Structures are given as structure tokens and as C-alpha cells.
Amino acid sequence: MSHYDLNHFVRELEARLPQAQDQLQAVQVVSGAMQKLLSNDYLLDPDFVRALRHGQTDNQVYHSPGLDFVVQVFGWQPGAETPIHDHETWGVMGIYAEELEIREYDLLPTGQAGQFDLNQKAHYRAGRGAISYLLSPQDEIHHISNPGPNYALSIHVYGNPIQNYHEFDLEKGRITRVGS
Numbered sequence: 001m002s003h004y005d006l007n008h009f010v011r012e013l014e015a016r017l018p019q020a021q022d023q024l025q026a027v028q029v030v031s032g033a034m035q036k037l038l039s040n041d042y043l044l045d046p047d048f049v050r051a052l053r054h055g056q057t058d059n060q061v062y063h064s065p066g067l068d069f070v071v072q073v074f075g076w077q078p079g080a081e082t083p084i085h086d087h088e089t090w091g092v093m094g095i096y097a098e099e100l101e102i103r104e105y106d107l108l109p110t111g112q113a114g115q116f117d118l119n120q121k122a123h124y125r126a127g128r129g130a131i132s133y134l135l136s137p138q139d140e141i142h143h144i145s146n147p148g149p150n151y152a153l154s155i156h157v158y159g160n161p162i163q164n165y166h167e168f169d170l171e172k173g174r175i176t177r178v179g180s
């Protein structure tokens with residue numbers, strides 16, 4: 001059983017992320033550390049998970065004072081899903097409990113202002129221990145849902161707190177910028 005916990009994780013990221021030369025190196029550092037984190041069966045305090053499940057706590061567990069990256073834990077009720085969206089920053093997601101369904105897209109401009117089409121380039125189910133990453137802006141449009149009957153948990157690291165992002169309405173072919 002691994003004793004590598006969230007404190008070890010953020011200490012490793014604080015030490016190693018400054019050496020990352022670009023987003024790809026950053027997500028590689030985070031993915032390596034995430035692999036160790038996910039192997040800890042006792043990572044999350046049951047009281048925290050209970051509070052998360054009932055919407056009684058923020059999902060953010062760490063915000064780096066110097067590097068600005070954030071660590072968040074997300075809980076997914078059965079049937080929960082996001083819009084198709086991006087983050088305007090790099091990100092790494094690890095599945096900690098149950099399974100999530102992930103779709104990834106490429107943006108296909110139509111030549112008309114505000115109009116788009118999407119090419120779904122990946123569609124897969126990710127179970128406990130699976131790690132995926134996003135690079136901004138070329139490789140980050142995605143949709144996540146919980147297809148199973150149980151509450152799922154995932155751990156996310158983003159390059160900075162997400163203040164602005166886009167939502168993509170596939171039926172209308174419209175992009176909406178969300179945030180400040």
C-alpha cells in the first residue's frame with residue numbers, strides 16, 4: 001500500500017514543475033506523480049468525500065502560492081456530465097474511484113464567425129488509475145460523464161485556476177466563452 005499522499009504530491013509538483021520547459025513536460029511531471037498518488041487506497045478522508053458528495057465543501061484541495069497550479073477533487077453522481085468544454089490551461093486528470101467516460105475533440109472552424117464543427121478524436125472509458133491530460137489550446141476540448149451506477153471520484157491538476165473557458169454547443173455549432 002502506498003503512503004504517498006496529497007502532501008507528498010504537491011511537494012513533488014512544487015519541486016519539479018519549475019524545471020518543466022513546456023506544457024508537455026509539465027503534464028509528464030504531474031502524470032508521474034499522479035500515478036503514485038492514485039495507488040494510495042486511503043488518500044481521501046471519508047468525511048471529505050461525504051462533504052463533497054453533499055456539496056458541502058469546495059473541491060479545491062490545493063492552490064500553489066508560487067506556481068499558481070491547482071489540485072481539485074471532483075465527485076460524479078451517476079449520470080453526471082459536463083458540457084463539451086475547454087479550460088484555457090493544461091490539465092491532468094486521474095481516476096480515483098469507479099469509471100468515467102471521456103470524449104475528446106478537435107475544433108474544425110467553418111469559416112463563419114462564431115460557428116464551428118467538432119471532430120471526435122477519442123472516446124473511451126477510464127477506470128481507477130487511468131490518467132489523461134490536456135494541452136492548451138490545441139488539445140483540450142472534452143466531455144466527461146459518469147456512465148456507471150456509483151459515485152465516481154477524480155483528481156485534477158490545472159496549470160492555473162480556471163477563470164475563463166469555452167463551452168461548445170454541438171447542435172447549434174456555437175461557442176460560448178464563460179467566465180470573467
Ligand SMILES: [Fe+2]
Binds near residue numbers: 085087142
Ligand atoms: Fe474539463
